[in-house]
Amino acid sequence: MKKVYKLNSFSCFVAAISIGFVSASQAEINYRFNGFGTIAVGKVLSGSTEQSSYVNYTCPCFITDYNNGGIYQSNENWSFKEETRVGAQLNIDFTDKLSFVTQVMARAVDSKLSVEWAYLSYDLSNKLTFQVGRKRIPLYYYSEFQDVGFAYAWLRPPQTLYGWEASNYNGANLRFSDTFKDWDITANIYAGSETVKNAPYNALYDEVPQDSKWTNIRGIDVEFTKDWFTARLIYMTSKNSTTERPDSNAFYSPATDQTVMGLSLNGDFGDWFILSEMNVNKREDKADNLTIRSPASMIGVGYRIGKWTPFISWSRFWDKSNDLDLYEPERFTDSSITLRYDINNSSSIKAQVNRLKDSSLYNFVGDTTVAALSYDFIF
Amino acid sequence: MKTLLVLLLLTFSISLQANVVIISHPDNTNQLTKVEIQRIYTGKSSSFANGDSVVPLNLSDADPARASFDDKALGRSSSQVKAYWSKLVFTGKGTPPQEVSSEQEMIKLVSSNPNILGYVSSGTDTTGVKVLLTLD
Numbered sequence: 001m002k003k004v005y006k007l008n009s010f011s012c013f014v015a016a017i018s019i020g021f022v023s024a025s026q027a028e029i030n031y032r033f034n035g036f037g038t039i040a041v042g043k044v045l046s047g048s049t050e051q052s053s054y055v056n057y058t059c060p061c062f063i064t065d066y067n068n069g070g071i072y073q074s075n076e077n078w079s080f081k082e083e084t085r086v087g088a089q090l091n092i093d094f095t096d097k098l099s100f101v102t103q104v105m106a107r108a109v110d111s112k113l114s115v116e117w118a119y120l121s122y123d124l125s126n127k128l129t130f131q132v133g134r135k136r137i138p139l140y141y142y143s144e145f146q147d148v149g150f151a152y153a154w155l156r157p158p159q160t161l162y163g164w165e166a167s168n169y170n171g172a173n174l175r176f177s178d179t180f181k182d183w184d185i186t187a188n189i190y191a192g193s194e195t196v197k198n199a200p201y202n203a204l205y206d207e208v209p210q211d212s213k214w215t216n217i218r219g220i221d222v223e224f225t226k227d228w229f230t231a232r233l234i235y236m237t238s239k240n241s242t243t244e245r246p247d248s249n250a251f252y253s254p255a256t257d258q259t260v261m262g263l264s265l266n267g268d269f270g271d272w273f274i275l276s277e278m279n280v281n282k283r284e285d286k287a288d289n290l291t292i293r294s295p296a297s298m299i300g301v302g303y304r305i306g307k308w309t310p311f312i313s314w315s316r317f318w319d320k321s322n323d324l325d326l327y328e329p330e331r332f333t334d335s336s337i338t339l340r341y342d343i344n345n346s347s348s349i350k351a352q353v354n355r356l357k358d359s360s361l362y363n364f365v366g367d368t369t370v371a372a373l374s375y376d377f378i379f
Numbered sequence: 380m381k382t383l384l385v386l387l388l389l390t391f392s393i394s395l396q397a398n399v400v401i402i403s404h405p406d407n408t409n410q411l412t413k414v415e416i417q418r419i420y421t422g423k424s425s426s427f428a429n430g431d432s433v434v435p436l437n438l439s440d441a442d443p444a445r446a447s448f449d450d451k452a453l454g455r456s457s458s459q460v461k462a463y464w465s466k467l468v469f470t471g472k473g474t475p476p477q478e479v480s481s482e483q484e485m486i487k488l489v490s491s492n493p494n495i496l497g498y499v500s501s502g503t504d505t506t507g508v509k510v511l512l513t514l515d
Contacts, residue, residue: 091471121471150462150465151462151469152462152466179423184423307456307458342459344458345457346440378461
């Protein structure tokens with residue numbers, strides 16, 4: 001189902017490219033083809049939980065990817081399917097102002113192709129760009145490139161922050177970038193919606209398959225950069241709903257109002273670098289008078305020594321519910337230590353150990369120590 | 380003692396990267412600072428001080444002067460520069476400078492177009508282009 005849906009939306013863009021081709025047939029059209037991938041294995045080394053059966057998973061277990069449903073279970077040996085993936089991207093410049101970008105991912109966890117990006121981009125001026133199509137939601141600092149392992153220090157960004165139903169949207173955005181004195185500023189506003197059939201996120205919480213949708217997505221992200229310093233502010237609202245299976249295929253109504261606010265502060269001093277994020281996700285189910293606030297935060301410190309980059313990080317996700325009967329909070333902290341080695345200019349290997357402490361008020365994944373090894377590459 | 384000498388020589392040879400000279404077309408009257416070069420080669424700026432558009436060129440990965448440039452101009456290893464660009468490329472936000480296969484080709488292209496900016500290792504014959512800055 002998921003595949004069919006995505007291919008339908010993709011075919012619209014194929015049509016859009018064809019139109020682009022016709023109108024730009026006189027001009028020189030440039031193509032660029034690039035890609036990236038990660039081959040990773042991981043395993044739950046040890047852990048504890050009060051109840052080893054959670055949904056249909058054997059726990060203690062460790063969720064590697066909420067969005068795509070990757071989970072290391074304690075009864076499994078070293079497993080490659082959760083985090084191994086490859087992406088291919090095609091950029092087409094029709095003119096110096098009009099371009100098309102598409103990126104398709106294949107993941108071992110679901111053995112389907114998914115279109116992560118497929119949009120037309122038009123430069124209204126040197127500072128203003130209008131884009132329409134399918135994109136990643138520019139929510140947290142790593143959201144847009146969380147699949148590109150080569151681009152960051154972790155083996156995977158902490159799932160305390162990067163774990164929601166939807167990570168893409170179909171819609172439009174307007175991006176502004178300028179320089180004021182020594183500050184580079186980029187601001188982006190976007191709007192759209194996303195429906196995920198048989199959402200892998202929901203499958204981590206319920207055995208009954210559910211569709212998940214985010215509608216009325218409206219957001220802004222602003223990034224300030226000067227020398228070693230980067231700050232990024234985000235604000236997004238959406239209306240979220242899931243299907244009411246097994247009783248019905250209809251989406252639950254009224255939808256839950258979601259508001260997300262966040263700040264990331266990064267410092268890069270050449271050898272040393274510090275990464276941090278602080279976010280709050282608020283979900284209000286007005287029909288049931290239920291409000292869930294979920295602050296999440298992360299801090300990481302790394303040091304580059306030639307080809308080596310040791311890196312440690314600590315993160316926390318801490319649900320707060322105003323009605324413990326209706327919603328039992330999920331709470332956990334995740335500490336990790338990573339060692340990255342750059343093999344050459346386009347590939348690296350990483351080893352990472354995570355210690356997850358589960359403090360949820362219900363039987364969730366349990367405490368775990370998890371090890372993973374990855375080979376990340378770009379081409 | 381011999382081992383120590385070999386180690387010292389190795390250490391020395393690793394740090395002994397060729398200097399790099401930034402080159403432009405002889406008609407280009409713009410001055411460039413190292414910070415401006417960094418901004419141009421990281422995609423943060425696309426014009427010279429006088430407002431003319433700038434097209435930066437890179438040497439290919441295989442060329443030793445590329446590693447020298449990444450180190451001396453951008454203060455990063457080539458791998459770190461690639462990681463930086465992969466974030467921009469795979470979010471559709473930027474395209475790294477185009478690569479040319481040799482220093483001879485770099486000189487040829489820079490000498491043919493006032494908008495092109497390039498670099499070669501110092502000591503290369505720079506006839507036909509203007510040396511804007513030496514990075515050492």
